[in-house]
Amino acid sequence: MSRLSGTALVAPLVLVLAGVFVGPLLVMLPTSFHPYVPGQGIGTAWTLENYIEPFADSYYRDVILRTLWMGFIVTAIALLIGYPLAYFMARTTRTWRAVATLLVMFPLFLNLVVRSFGWIALLSNRGVINTWLMDLGVIEKPLRMMFDMTGLVIGMVHIYLPFMVFMLLSSISRVPRDVEDAAATLSASPSRVFFFVTLPLTAPGILAGCTLVFVLTISALVTPRLLGGPTYKVMSTLIYDEFLVKLDWPSGTAFAFILTAIALLVIWGANRVARRVTGGAW
Amino acid sequence: MANRTLRLLTATATALPLLLAQAATEASAQELVIATFGGSFLDASKECHIAPFEEATGSEVDTVVGNTTQHSASIRAMGGQSEYDVVYLDDSAATQLKNEGLLADIDRSQLTAAGQIDPRAFDESGQYVVFMTGATAIAYNTDLVDTPPTSWNDLFDEKWSGQIAIGDVTGTSGWQFLLAVNKLHGGTLEDITPGLEAIKPLAQDAVTLYTQADQLIALFERGEIAMAPWYPDRAGSAADQGLPIAIAYPKEGAVGIRPTLVIPKGAPHPELALKYIDTVLSKDGQECFAEKKYAGPVNLDVELSDKAAAIVPYGETLQQLWFLDPAVTSKELPNWIDRWQREVLR
Numbered sequence: 001m002s003r004l005s006g007t008a009l010v011a012p013l014v015l016v017l018a019g020v021f022v023g024p025l026l027v028m029l030p031t032s033f034h035p036y037v038p039g040q041g042i043g044t045a046w047t048l049e050n051y052i053e054p055f056a057d058s059y060y061r062d063v064i065l066r067t068l069w070m071g072f073i074v075t076a077i078a079l080l081i082g083y084p085l086a087y088f089m090a091r092t093t094r095t096w097r098a099v100a101t102l103l104v105m106f107p108l109f110l111n112l113v114v115r116s117f118g119w120i121a122l123l124s125n126r127g128v129i130n131t132w133l134m135d136l137g138v139i140e141k142p143l144r145m146m147f148d149m150t151g152l153v154i155g156m157v158h159i160y161l162p163f164m165v166f167m168l169l170s171s172i173s174r175v176p177r178d179v180e181d182a183a184a185t186l187s188a189s190p191s192r193v194f195f196f197v198t199l200p201l202t203a204p205g206i207l208a209g210c211t212l213v214f215v216l217t218i219s220a221l222v223t224p225r226l227l228g229g230p231t232y233k234v235m236s237t238l239i240y241d242e243f244l245v246k247l248d249w250p251s252g253t254a255f256a257f258i259l260t261a262i263a264l265l266v267i268w269g270a271n272r273v274a275r276r277v278t279g280g281a282w
Numbered sequence: 283m284a285n286r287t288l289r290l291l292t293a294t295a296t297a298l299p300l301l302l303a304q305a306a307t308e309a310s311a312q313e314l315v316i317a318t319f320g321g322s323f324l325d326a327s328k329e330c331h332i333a334p335f336e337e338a339t340g341s342e343v344d345t346v347v348g349n350t351t352q353h354s355a356s357i358r359a360m361g362g363q364s365e366y367d368v369v370y371l372d373d374s375a376a377t378q379l380k381n382e383g384l385l386a387d388i389d390r391s392q393l394t395a396a397g398q399i400d401p402r403a404f405d406e407s408g409q410y411v412v413f414m415t416g417a418t419a420i421a422y423n424t425d426l427v428d429t430p431p432t433s434w435n436d437l438f439d440e441k442w443s444g445q446i447a448i449g450d451v452t453g454t455s456g457w458q459f460l461l462a463v464n465k466l467h468g469g470t471l472e473d474i475t476p477g478l479e480a481i482k483p484l485a486q487d488a489v490t491l492y493t494q495a496d497q498l499i500a501l502f503e504r505g506e507i508a509m510a511p512w513y514p515d516r517a518g519s520a521a522d523q524g525l526p527i528a529i530a531y532p533k534e535g536a537v538g539i540r541p542t543l544v545i546p547k548g549a550p551h552p553e554l555a556l557k558y559i560d561t562v563l564s565k566d567g568q569e570c571f572a573e574k575k576y577a578g579p580v581n582l583d584v585e586l587s588d589k590a591a592a593i594v595p596y597g598e599t600l601q602q603l604w605f606l607d608p609a610v611t612s613k614e615l616p617n618w619i620d621r622w623q624r625e626v627l628r
Contacts, residue, residue: 039613041358041382059624126506230450230493231627244351245452246616247358247378 025260032253042249050254060238067235068262070149071218074156075210078164081157082209086168104162112159116226119155120146123227147229155227156217163216164209171205172198203277211270215263235259312341314554317356317369320347321496322519323575330570335561341554350375350454357384357546364546367555372454373540373608374615376410381612385409386545392556395563395581403580409544413562414571415578416539417531417595417603418458421512423502425526434462434532437509438480443487445508447501450491451622457615458537459511460622461606466534471610474618478625485626502527513539518576518593531599538595538603 032050035043054060089100107115122128123145130142145151175198183193221236228237235255242252316332318324324347332343346366348356354375357364362384371379379385387408390396403412420431426445431437437446449456464470464477485491489507492498495516501507502525517529543562545555561567568581578594579586586596595603 036616038616039378039381039609041378059620059628062628126504230452230491233623241452241619244355246619247351247354248616249358 028253029257031250032257034250036248036250038248050250051258053251054255054258063233063235063238064258066149066233067218067259070152070156070234071214073149073153074160074217075164075214077153077157078161078213079206079210082161082164082168083206086165086172089165089169090172104165107158108162112222113226115159116155116223119151119158119227123151123154146227147232149232151227152224152232152234155223156220159220159223160213160216164213167209167212168202168205171202171208175201200277204274207270207274207277211267214266219259219263312339312551312554314341314343314367314551314558315346315365316343316558317346317348317353317366319349319370322516326571326575326577330574331558331562331567334567335558338561339554339557343558351452354379358382360546360548362547364548365550366546367549367551368558369544369546371410371542371544373410373412373542374606374611376405376542376544377608378612379544379546380405380407380409384547386547386549386552388543388545388559389556393560393563395560395565398565398581398583399563400580400582403540405542410542411559411563412540412542412580413559413577414541414568414580415595415600415603416541417514417536417578417599418455418462418511418539419514419536420509420530420532421498421502421517421527422509422530423505423507423526424528426505426508430528430530431509432530432533434459434466434511434534436532437511438484442508445489445506446484446487447489447492447498447507447510448481448485449511450493451619451626453493453495454539455495455511455513456491457611457618457622458539458606460618462511462532462534462537462604465604471606471614474621478621482626499525514593514595515576518590529593531595531602535602535604536595536599538605540605540608 031042033046033048035045035047035049037043054064085100085104089097089104092100120127124130125142125144125146127145129145130139133139134142145154179201180193180197183197184190188196218234219236221240224232224234224237225240228234233241236259239252239255239259242248242255314335318327324345327345332345335341336343350370350372353366353369353371357366357369357379360366376385388404388411390404390408393399399411405411420434420437422431436442437448448459451457451460460474460477460481461471463480464474467476467480469476489501490497492510495513498507498510498512498516499520501510502520512529514529517527521527543559545552545559549555562571563581565581565583568577568579568584569586571577572579572584572586572594573590576590576593578596578600586594591597
């Protein structure tokens, strides 16, 4: 395909993305450099305060670190659960693969709010799990599983696991069976084959899956709002509050740009690592 | 100049989804768009205000449901080119938007009910009008609590440990209860440290910090909470549905809430909007809303049934109500939210 026709094919999407996504984003940029005067509105002076405060104020710093930590934990768990599952799906019979695909995909058909409420029904103080444990006499007081990291991580892993699995699945499926067979013929044990052949060959898929899950997790809003409650904040819920509760648009905008910068940094870093791992073939 | 263009652009960009949504629903030319509150509030509005208004004017009313902050954000996003004709807001948000120059004047001389309205209901510069008096008082479970509470201090009683719910500071009852406790402990609006310190143990022991008023209904129903700072109108509606809830006004005085009606700048039908406001303020409209929704009337001609009078701020309870200056609350609220998040919740 010629370069020109490639450009023509991409152009509509680029125009739409630039028009409805990048454009408004850039329009919001100046807002983040204005001060907010409570009771008066957005000021006209220029200031860097909105970008300095998130890093200078220990409360905001906590929220940023908590968000990154949450992204890390969720990604790690999704990878640990997702890899064996994707491996199974890639190597099993056609029927089993269809069953597993359906099971992994099914949660995606349900609305995010419904799924989050499902977890509330399970995890709350008077939820299914606590009631059950108390009836059995295992615990006396309800375990606190909501409005903290536990609840958030459980909910987010459930929601983003399918993304990880499908990324890994396509990557694992692409590993030629002959390569593994060749290693086995050279008397490598199954675990050796896995760690020295399969795993490195699927590294790009792992990186892509991790990047996707991490970025989706740190920018998720609905689940943290429902499972984190009013007290346990992450960056996205903080941004929501700045805009809609405090009406402090400049701070909210600055936070949103910081979150975007973090996400871009992660994607860029992952790309660099991927290039090194695959020697530029990716 | 450049700055103005920029702000206009910002407003347009953020208002675009709203405008698109609006364009889809806009059918007839004489359609009044009202941004209001949901739930039982909307049901009562439909019966008491919207239906009579539609009948009298022959125009149709379209409602957009949200809370005060969402409506404020929309008005700001639409920046003087409002798609809404009338908006329901609390007085603190109304003051904030007035200061931002986003509200149109409400011409008192055009309101037939103006003479019957408590003059304090009108904003000095004529940009909003208070249409009801609400309050943050104490709601209690009549099955669990034998002697009705008489003071804000009763919520701190050891006896009820683990059976209290309070509002998060981002909701009206949340910051109002904080200020009431603050006053009790010698604080002022400029210094809320005593309040924050006193409320901290209660907040950490609370069953929940509710962010939606109706969250409490289920908690009361299941007997999970004995008491909570709550709104008489919501409590009254819940009691009407057979829940064991009653309202008590603390002797220190409940905190007054003054929901307002505003006409945003650039509203498409300002004259119709005024007529709607007139309907809400009329004797019939106020009487109906007080009996159905337990809203304290601002129309002085209204006479209440004994049942409604016991629930809404009326007579003595109205006299004792503590009203906060909306200019101060709109200015201080972000600061209160910040300190609450850092000093109470952490």
